[in-house]
Amino acid sequence: MFLQQLVNGLTIGGIYAMIAVGYTMIYGVIQLINFAHGEIYMLGAFFAITFISFLGLPFYIAFLVAMACCAVCGVLLDIVAYRPLRQSPRLAALITAIGMSIFLQNLAMIIWGSRPKPFPHGALPAYFEKTAVTFGGVNLSWFHLFIFTITIVMMVGLNLILKKTRWGKAMRAVAQNKTMAALTGINVNRVISYTFALAGALGGAAGIMVGAFYNAIYPTMGYVAGVKAFAAAVLGGIGSVPGAMLGGVVLGVAEALGAGYLSSLYRDGISYAVMIIVIILIPAGLFGKVLKETKKSM
Amino acid sequence: MGKVVLQSAYNRSKVALQKTSRGAKIRIGLLILALILPFLPFSTDYILHIAILVLLYMILALGLNIVPGFNGLLDLGYVGFYGIGAYTSGLLTYHFGLSFWVIIPLAFINGAIWGILLGAPTLRLTGDYFAIVTFGFSELVVLFLTNEIWLTRGPLGLPGIDVVSIDLTLFGGPKWEFIGELPYYYLAIVMVLVTVFVMYRIQDSRLGRAWFAIRDDEVAAVSCGINLLVYKVIAFAISAAFGAVGGSFFARWVTFLSPDMFKFWESFLILCMIVLGGMGNIWGVMIGAVVLVSLSEVLREILPLLGMPVNVRFLAFGLIMVLMMRYRPAGMMPIAAVAAQMRAGRVKRKKVKPAVGIKK
Numbered sequence: 001m002f003l004q005q006l007v008n009g010l011t012i013g014g015i016y017a018m019i020a021v022g023y024t025m026i027y028g029v030i031q032l033i034n035f036a037h038g039e040i041y042m043l044g045a046f047f048a049i050t051f052i053s054f055l056g057l058p059f060y061i062a063f064l065v066a067m068a069c070c071a072v073c074g075v076l077l078d079i080v081a082y083r084p085l086r087q088s089p090r091l092a093a094l095i096t097a098i099g100m101s102i103f104l105q106n107l108a109m110i111i112w113g114s115r116p117k118p119f120p121h122g123a124l125p126a127y128f129e130k131t132a133v134t135f136g137g138v139n140l141s142w143f144h145l146f147i148f149t150i151t152i153v154m155m156v157g158l159n160l161i162l163k164k165t166r167w168g169k170a171m172r173a174v175a176q177n178k179t180m181a182a183l184t185g186i187n188v189n190r191v192i193s194y195t196f197a198l199a200g201a202l203g204g205a206a207g208i209m210v211g212a213f214y215n216a217i218y219p220t221m222g223y224v225a226g227v228k229a230f231a232a233a234v235l236g237g238i239g240s241v242p243g244a245m246l247g248g249v250v251l252g253v254a255e256a257l258g259a260g261y262l263s264s265l266y267r268d269g270i271s272y273a274v275m276i277i278v279i280i281l282i283p284a285g286l287f288g289k290v291l292k293e294t295k296k297s298m
Numbered sequence: 299m300g301k302v303v304l305q306s307a308y309n310r311s312k313v314a315l316q317k318t319s320r321g322a323k324i325r326i327g328l329l330i331l332a333l334i335l336p337f338l339p340f341s342t343d344y345i346l347h348i349a350i351l352v353l354l355y356m357i358l359a360l361g362l363n364i365v366p367g368f369n370g371l372l373d374l375g376y377v378g379f380y381g382i383g384a385y386t387s388g389l390l391t392y393h394f395g396l397s398f399w400v401i402i403p404l405a406f407i408n409g410a411i412w413g414i415l416l417g418a419p420t421l422r423l424t425g426d427y428f429a430i431v432t433f434g435f436s437e438l439v440v441l442f443l444t445n446e447i448w449l450t451r452g453p454l455g456l457p458g459i460d461v462v463s464i465d466l467t468l469f470g471g472p473k474w475e476f477i478g479e480l481p482y483y484y485l486a487i488v489m490v491l492v493t494v495f496v497m498y499r500i501q502d503s504r505l506g507r508a509w510f511a512i513r514d515d516e517v518a519a520v521s522c523g524i525n526l527l528v529y530k531v532i533a534f535a536i537s538a539a540f541g542a543v544g545g546s547f548f549a550r551w552v553t554f555l556s557p558d559m560f561k562f563w564e565s566f567l568i569l570c571m572i573v574l575g576g577m578g579n580i581w582g583v584m585i586g587a588v589v590l591v592s593l594s595e596v597l598r599e600i601l602p603l604l605g606m607p608v609n610v611r612f613l614a615f616g617l618i619m620v621l622m623m624r625y626r627p628a629g630m631m632p633i634a635a636v637a638a639q640m641r642a643g644r645v646k647r648k649k650v651k652p653a654v655g656i657k658k
Contacts, residue, residue: 033426084624090425092623092640094372095573099619102566106613114607223562227437230430265445272434272441279427280419 003138005260006253011144011213013252014151018206019229020236020244021158022199028175028239029195031090035097036077037203038226039104042219044070044204045211046112052123059125063208067201074200075193083189101226108219116216124212147209154202155245162241167194175239224268228255231275237285246286332487336480346479348595350551353486354544355587357493359571360580361540364497366569367578368506369533370513370639371425374565375416375432376541378439379409381560383542385443387549388456398462398550402543409542410535417534421527436565443557455556462550482551489547490584493540497580500536509533513578514635563612567594570615573622576629578636585631590615 019041026034047066051057057065081100085093128143162168170191173181182188210225211217232251236243251271259267278285335341335349358380365373383405390396390404420431443450450456462476462485476482500506508529511519520526549555567590575586597611622629627640 031426033430081620081624088623088627089640091366091370091372092627094426094429095569096620096623098374098566098569099616099623101616102612103616103620106610106616109607109610110613114609227433231434234427234430263445266441269438269441272437276420276431276434276438279423279431283423283427 001260002257003136005256007138007140007144009253009256010249011147011252012210012256013249014147015206015210015213015248016225016229016232016252017245017248018151018154018202019225020232020248021155021241022203023230023233024236024238024241024244025171025195025199027233028241029171029178029192030082030086030093032082032093032097033230034077034082034199035094035226036081036100036104037199038222038224038229039101039108040070040073040077040200040222041203041207041210041225041229042108042217042222043073043104044207045217045221046108046117046219047204048208048211049117049119049217050112053120059123059212063205066208067204070204070207071197071201074196074203077200078193078196083192101223105219105223112217112219114219116218118215118217119212124215128212143213147213150205150209154205158198158202158241161198167191171195227275228268228271231271231278234275235278235285237287240285240287243285243287329491333484336483343479346483348591350479350483350486351595352588352591353483353490354548354551355568355571355591356490356584357486357544357547358541358568359575359583359587360493360497361537361544362568363572363578363580363583364500364509364533364537364540367572367583367636368501368509368513369530371421371530372429373432373534373537374429374562374569375434375436375439376537376568377560377562377565378432378436379412379538379541380545380548380564381436381439381443381557382412382538383409383545384549384555384560385450385456385545386542387546388459388555389449391459391550392456395460397465398546401546401550405542405546406539409539409545412542413535413538414531416538417531418527421530421534433562433565436560436562440557440560443560450555450557453557455554457554459549459553459555461553486547489543494580494584501580505529505532510635514639563609566612567615570619572629573619574630576631576633576636579629579631579633582629582631582633586629590618 019037022037022040023034026032026037044066047069048059048062051062051065052059055062077100081096082093085096128141128146130142131139132142132145133140160168162171170181170186171194173184173186174188174191174195178188181191206225207222210221228251229248232247233244234247235251236245236247238244251274254274255267255270258270262270332349336346358376362373362376365371365376386405386408387398387401390401391398396404416432416435420428423431444452446452447454462482464474467473474481476485508519508524511522511524512526512529516526571586571590572583573586574590575584576582593614594611597614598608601608601610626632628637
């Protein structure tokens with residue numbers, strides 16, 4: 001029982017971590033809570049299901065293509081909605097982010113309908129359901145392993161991108177100080193676009209995996225997942241990538257164990273409560289820098 | 299010389315008188331229109347129902363306006379207080395049969411208490427964090443209402459809440475029960491008038507001035523001796539209290555409550571009214587409520603005909619918010635201070651000339 005919950009928590013936590021990383025990277029470069037990030041995650045799942053059912057693509061190809069589409073969506077979101085407001089107060093950008101989130105959610109509802117959609121029969125590889133490993137009475141399906149693998153690969157890949165590549169270096173520079181980064185010849189807007197692309201791809205991948213895991217995709221799925229991932233980002237310390245990863249996993253485990261042992265009715269409430277408590281007690285999170293309180297919020 | 303001064307002073311006061319009287323004329327005209335609306339030939343129960351909805355959202359939007367409009371903080375959890383007020387009213391009526399007139403102050407106080415409880419620890423934070431905490435709070439309120447079945451009957455909802463009544467039997471008088479939309483309409487008008495009156499008085503009071511100072515520049519406000527946290531908590535508590543009053547009216551009007559009525563959508567809709575009308579502008583906010591409630595009801599009629607779920611109407615509201623922030627960030631009826639604030643970055647960049655050797 002405990003182990004089973006732990007495994008479930010780790011699986012979902014890894015997925016939260018992938019979304020949370022997107023929040024934290026975007027917050028890092030433009031100091032904006034991108035409320036619409038949860039919608040990118042939802043779009044990822046819908047893209048995948050559409051590619052599978054209309055174009056007949058195999059699951060893995062659809063997975064990659066949908067990730068690419070989400071990256072493009074992220075960039076478009078930035079260019080259309082956020083870039084014109086770069087010089088505006090944060091309140092304006094924040095309201096725009098909420099507006100975009102609601103807009104995309106309802107757009108999806110118009111395009112795909114509001115009922116939960118399953119993946120078409122036989123679209124998911126058949127071995128996903130089969131048990132891969134059994135230990136201590138816990139069955140780990142291949143699908144669990146698939147999610148673990150993808151999560152770890154993407155996290156490691158992201159770290160490599162951020163630490164080793166020129167673009168990663170540029171992203172970190174922009175996150176530290178936009179003006180100085182621009183002075184050293186970095187094209188700040190392009191770096192922000194890359195960040196949105198990266199965050200969008202990760203969010204999209206997370207959406208596809210959750211959609212396949214529960215085999216239900218619906219327009220409001222991004223809303224709850226987005227808030228939980230944001231809670232994870234806050235827990236880890238917003239702006240910190242390793243923090244978001246750890247926060248996601250911790251939150252996923254806390255949620256699974258809390259739902260198992262305390263009350264499954266308050267499953268969603270656990271992440272909200274964690275978020276509020278963390279924000280009140282340790283606003284910098286586990287790994288975060290202390291926020292500049294003097295920075296005007298409006 | 300003295301005569302000229304007197305003359306110009308007289309002229310000025312005359313102009314001022316004309317100006318105020320024109321504004322007053324419009325206000326009185328609108329009020330009369332509102333008062334005779336039920337007797338106009340085209341008004342049906344449906345029209346009255348929507349009119350009451352408009353008035354209810356006016357109260358809510360005016361209440362919310364205090365936080366983003368007067369203080370410049372984003373509050374995403376307003377509907378939590380609305381829900382608290384509604385359930386306060388509903389449960390007190392359901393279990394104890396309290397009168398509406400007793401419940402109103404109780405709901406006001408209950409809303410304020412929750413506002414203080416939530417605001418005191420969180421208003422220290424920067425605006426983004428505050429926004430997200432309020433959001434989490436309202437979600438927790440909905441979860442609580444859904445899951446604590448022993449108290450709220452959960453998703454089944456709370457039916458059969460008594461209607462509002464004026465009970466004079468204690469003094470040997472009659473007892474009137476509010477049946478149909480008409481009495482609620484006038485009750486709502488009275489509540490809106492009281493709310494507007496309070497808002498104007500607050501706006502022009504020491505409290506309001508302190509809020510505007512905080513909104514315009516926190517550092518400057520602190521250096522004028524304004525205690526940021528105290529004033530922000532007061533703002534949040536008053537805002538929450540008005541939300542709760544709106545909720546308690548709502549409960550007694552529809553006589554049925556369910557947790558679904560208090561989801562994030564409502565917060566979003568109310569926020570949208572403020573953004574559309576003009577943050578901080580009392581008239582703008584009220585007009586925002588009229589426009590958006592009407593739009594919402596029209597879309598609610600049209601969308602099913604197109605075979606779409608009713609909630610799709612929020613697509614329009616999302617779009618309105620994005621477009622407003624892009625093109626008219628201070629709303630359709632902007633007030634100067636907010637307008638300057640919302641484009642601070644752009645104006646500053648043009649004005650500031652970098653001086654040699656001086657760092658900003």
